[in-house]
Amino acid sequence: MPTDLNQIALSNRRKVLDALRISGRMARVELAETTGLSPATVTAVTAELLNEGFVEACAGEGDGAARRGRPKVDLRLRPDAARVAGVKISLHRISVTITNFAGELLGASEISVRANHQPPERIAQMVDEALETALRAQEMSRNALHGVGIGLPGFVDGETGVSHWSPVFGEGAYDVAALFSKQLQLPCFVDNDANLATVAEHWFGRGKGRGDMLAVTIEHGVGMGMVIGGRLYRGAHGIGAEFGHTKIRPGGALCRCGQRGCIEAYLADYAILREVSTFRRTADPFDPLAVHAALAEIQAEGMAGDPRIRAIYARAGEILGIGLANLINIFGPELLVVSGAGSSAAPLFEPAMREALAANTLSAAVDRTPVEITQSSDALWAHGAAALVLTRSAFGSA
Numbered sequence: 001m002p003t004d005l006n007q008i009a010l011s012n013r014r015k016v017l018d019a020l021r022i023s024g025r026m027a028r029v030e031l032a033e034t035t036g037l038s039p040a041t042v043t044a045v046t047a048e049l050l051n052e053g054f055v056e057a058c059a060g061e062g063d064g065a066a067r068r069g070r071p072k073v074d075l076r077l078r079p080d081a082a083r084v085a086g087v088k089i090s091l092h093r094i095s096v097t098i099t100n101f102a103g104e105l106l107g108a109s110e111i112s113v114r115a116n117h118q119p120p121e122r123i124a125q126m127v128d129e130a131l132e133t134a135l136r137a138q139e140m141s142r143n144a145l146h147g148v149g150i151g152l153p154g155f156v157d158g159e160t161g162v163s164h165w166s167p168v169f170g171e172g173a174y175d176v177a178a179l180f181s182k183q184l185q186l187p188c189f190v191d192n193d194a195n196l197a198t199v200a201e202h203w204f205g206r207g208k209g210r211g212d213m214l215a216v217t218i219e220h221g222v223g224m225g226m227v228i229g230g231r232l233y234r235g236a237h238g239i240g241a242e243f244g245h246t247k248i249r250p251g252g253a254l255c256r257c258g259q260r261g262c263i264e265a266y267l268a269d270y271a272i273l274r275e276v277s278t279f280r281r282t283a284d285p286f287d288p289l290a291v292h293a294a295l296a297e298i299q300a301e302g303m304a305g306d307p308r309i310r311a312i313y314a315r316a317g318e319i320l321g322i323g324l325a326n327l328i329n330i331f332g333p334e335l336l337v338v339s340g341a342g343s344s345a346a347p348l349f350e351p352a353m354r355e356a357l358a359a360n361t362l363s364a365a366v367d368r369t370p371v372e373i374t375q376s377s378d379a380l381w382a383h384g385a386a387a388l389v390l391t392r393s394a395f396g397s398a
């Protein structure tokens with residue numbers, strides 16, 4: 001069927017582009033080995049990409065010496081062939097990056113917002129404004145962009161671009177990819193923000209070159225992304241891993257999902273604020289900018305020695321450590337990264353987290369799985385969102 005043939009052609013094209021983007025440069029024979037495509041298919045796909053200007057030929061590495069036969073020719077992406085934008089939406093901030101076709105960062109900017117429980121049309125306008133700010137800083141016109149990748153917290157189907165629930169919108173399911181595409185007048189790809197943080201760590205961060213890695217993100221909620229066999233794993237329904245809603249304490253703290261004992265109910269921003277509010281006034285939980293400022297203050301007081309705050313974070317660290325040990329016991333990843341704005345509290349939760357990790361990880365894995373806490377910036381996540389466009393877009397292909 002023609003549709004199936006188009007899908008196969010598209011998939012082959014993406015495999016070749018991804019292999020070139022990750023390796024930098026490759027000969028056709030290496031591309032065939034890496035992608036698993038036949039040499040004839042690689043020749044056909046690369047001929048098309050060369051013809052369209054997305055790929056260029058360059059002298060193969062180590063070509064200085066005299067060689068017999070035809071000279072080795074490598075292929076590489078033309079960095080200027082396209083530009084894309086990546087957007088990370090969090091409740092208090094929208095971050096935008098612009099990258100070239102090779103995934104290299106050209107610029108980053110951000111604006112402060114109150115993006116909680118807003119109509120999706122309003123959020124689309126905020127993203128539009130943030131994108132315009134980033135384009136102005138680069139002296140670029142919107143027409144120069146091929147597409148926009150957008151990372152959103154919540155239950156987001158990365159395949160269809162439908163948000164089933166997000167704290168950004170409140171209740172309700174929305175086809176946000178269609179809505180953002182209409183507002184921005186550009187093709188938009190939407191995914192769960194933790195997936196994009198994972199892609200960013202895998203392509204540009206600590207996980208570069210790893211086949212199997214997990215990334216856990218602590219923000220307003222607790223998210224997770226998985227790279228298995230070198231590719232982002234989304235599960236059968238496209239929604240991905242809801243590590244934050246795995247249960248650690250039966251009948252424990254109430255989670256915003258409506259159930260009890262979830263990891264998120266101890267670790268997320270709102271959970272920390274709820275605990276602090278038992279002994280003093282804190283920020284209005286519905287004002288994300290106030291929440292962001294209050295958490296910074298709470299963390300500073302904890303680091304200065306306030307025992308009540310230290311106890312809250314120690315319990316959060318213990319819950320996180322048990323959850324991470326469960327992940328290691330199930331998946332046996334090469335690397336586990338903990339990132340997100342909440343990782344700035346690492347000095348408060350890390351000792352209890354490490355203790356619980358050591359006590360609950362199976363002995364065969366305990367010393368073999370590095371668990372790294374990173375203070376990755378929103379720009380890194382937005383960079384992951386740009387990478388999403390690069391891997392998902394057909395770039396002119398039918």
Ligand SMILES: [Zn+2]
Pocket residue numbers: 244245255256257258259262264265
């Ligand atoms: Zn939950």
